[in-house]
Amino acid sequence: MIKISIIGSGNVAEHLIKAFAKSEKAEIVQVFSRKKESLTHLIDSDKIVTDFSVLKEADLYIISISDNAISEVSGRLPFQNKLVVHTSGTTSVKALDSKNRKGVFYPLQTFSKAKTLDFSVIPICLEAENEADYNTLETVAKSISNVVFPISSEQRKALHVSAVFVNNFTNHLYQIGQKICKEHNVPFEILKPLIFETAEKIKTLTPVEAQTGPAKRNDSATIQAHLNYLTDENQKNIYKLLTQSIQNNGKTL
Amino acid sequence: MIKISIIGSGNVAEHLIKAFAKSEKAEIVQVFSRKKESLTHLIDSDKIVTDFSVLKEADLYIISISDNAISEVSGRLPFQNKLVVHTSGTTSVKALDSKNRKGVFYPLQTFSKAKTLDFSVIPICLEAENEADYNTLETVAKSISNVVFPISSEQRKALHVSAVFVNNFTNHLYQIGQKICKEHNVPFEILKPLIFETAEKIKTLTPVEAQTGPAKRNDSATIQAHLNYLTDENQKNIYKLLTQSIQNNGKTL
Incomplete structure (x- = not known):
């Protein structure tokens, strides 16, 4: 199983947590949320962390937060040379801190907490810096969606x-x-x-x-x-x- | 069976002809089309007429043509005191010639000849001058759609x-x-x-x-x-x- 940490607790983060719960290739090992209680209805509370310093080793870190906080949060991660991606449609892959390997995992859909979604038909747009990282993202994306595309920051x-x-x-x-x-x-x-x-x-x-x-x-x-x-x-x-x-x-x- | 004549051969007319073919309460007795060949794929050619003077007796005449021709065509109908309706969203019921009883039979949908439609879910908006005529329109409309509303020209x-x-x-x-x-x-x-x-x-x-x-x-x-x-x-x-x-x-x- 590919180990994933999710950083964030917004609409997209919530839908990803639900989707990965059913994945056979990837599992969520931790979720970072500023408020622990905002995610306890979705995941075991001992997997929720509120402090970056206790983030464990994972194969992939998915930052799913406001666009304007991506750069700062990626700089505060207490490790390097790991695969770190964001889920934003508007933010360049370059916004991520260079101490880690960068990528994008952008599910193109309109997310409302009040509305359930069938993730399998949601297109996921992927970007990575090298083939190995792209393959990891692709395996993860294909485990929750049937529609996966390589898409550059320009596209x-x-x-x-x-x-x-x-x-x-x-x-x-x-x-x-x-x-x-x-x-x-x-x-x-x-x-x-x-x-x-x-x-x-x-x-x-x-x-x-x-x-x-x-x-x-x-x-x-x-x-x-x-x-x-x-x-x-x-x-x-x-x-x-x-x-x-x-x-x-x-x-x- | 309620006898219907359709005047016109455009998108809406075609979809109505198809829908009434399955109706158990209403049947099309004639269709007026300027060009006979434009409808022969949908209805027996002996039911298609190209001359107003040969229009037979019917319980309901549905004019389904360009908005700007409704007034003139309704004036050319060779009978009076019959129930005559148009299918336009924008035209007042008053545009119809007063020699006949007027009404509106407006299916609210986007019609393309190239795209088949399930008529049963298309809302039909009805207007008539008296209760008996409204009831006729309602019976006809409900025989092809589950969604029928009384709607005034203002609405x-x-x-x-x-x-x-x-x-x-x-x-x-x-x-x-x-x-x-x-x-x-x-x-x-x-x-x-x-x-x-x-x-x-x-x-x-x-x-x-x-x-x-x-x-x-x-x-x-x-x-x-x-x-x-x-x-x-x-x-x-x-x-x-x-x-x-x-x-x-x-x-x-």
């Missing part, structure tokens, strides 16, 4: 920005849809099948092929009617900008 | 604008995500599980609860890094506007 930047568009911004559009429904006494439930089908469609069509609606059809009467209907300036601005963007794409694609 | 406007946000604009965000991936040699496939989970999440969480990401966290370092990373002005503008909108929502909700 990871593109992925993370794209993820903001397809996840954060998309979810915000759901929120605007819900707000408009609420203001006009329409149950938001009616829109949910449309939301699921919008995502489902790109299993078989490209987003360009799947595009429909007044902007795509250049249906200026409907676009104007919608703009007249919206009273919120912010919603109007988003409507205009995205409509324009769809129309311009049509010209260049 | 339908709100639904349609919301649908543009959660479907058209969301799909466009997928397209931007795909473009960014392509430009940086990252397979868009990696993002698909994230896209599906983004939609799945709102089965159990509200969009406000499901919101994550740098805008929600007010992580200005990541936001700035993303804006520096994007080279396309249009993508930068969308990123800024939606980030701002998420941040402002956080203040007001």
